[in-house]
Amino acid sequence: MSSDTPSDSRIEDQLKGKTLQVYMYMIKRKEPVGIREVQRELEFSSPSVANYHIEKLVSLALVAQDEYGRYYIMQKVQVGVLQAFVNIGGIAVPRLSFFAAFFTTMLIAYLVLNFNNLDVYAIGFALAGTVAFWIETLRVWIKRPVS
Numbered sequence: 001m002s003s004d005t006p007s008d009s010r011i012e013d014q015l016k017g018k019t020l021q022v023y024m025y026m027i028k029r030k031e032p033v034g035i036r037e038v039q040r041e042l043e044f045s046s047p048s049v050a051n052y053h054i055e056k057l058v059s060l061a062l063v064a065q066d067e068y069g070r071y072y073i074m075q076k077v078q079v080g081v082l083q084a085f086v087n088i089g090g091i092a093v094p095r096l097s098f099f100a101a102f103f104t105t106m107l108i109a110y111l112v113l114n115f116n117n118l119d120v121y122a123i124g125f126a127l128a129g130t131v132a133f134w135i136e137t138l139r140v141w142i143k144r145p146v147s
Contacts, residue, residue, distance in 0.1 A: 022053040032070035094140040100133035
């Protein structure tokens with residue numbers, strides 16, 4: 001590994017708190033952003049706070065500056081809390097929501113297709129899976145880095 005590329009462990013150590021908020025905001029925007037824009041959108045106390053966190057991302061080689069002085073995402077990483085999300089159309093969606101939706105769909109399909117011959121054990125297992133995945137999806141959603 002070259003000395004220019006930060007290791008995953010260093011990125012994971014540095015990519016948290018407000019720095020993670022800035023990173024997630026920039027991923028969501030999908031276009032270059034300025035320091036004052038980041039400061040206003042994330043409600044930081046001053047542009048220097050936004051600049052500090054952007055420079056941290058630059059030093060991690062995750063963000064670069066264009067010729068107009070705006071910053072853009074160079075590299076997307078999946079570390080820490082980010083591993084629990086998938087980015088769909090600029091929205092961070094918990095990965096577990098797909099399993100929750102699958103179990104919910106299977107439960108509804110079973111109830112509709114077997115309405116006259118329902119098995120209480122099948123309903124119990126499907127309901128347990130559905131509830132467990134929705135609870136875990138909610139827990140991950142609550143811990144998301146940016147609202």
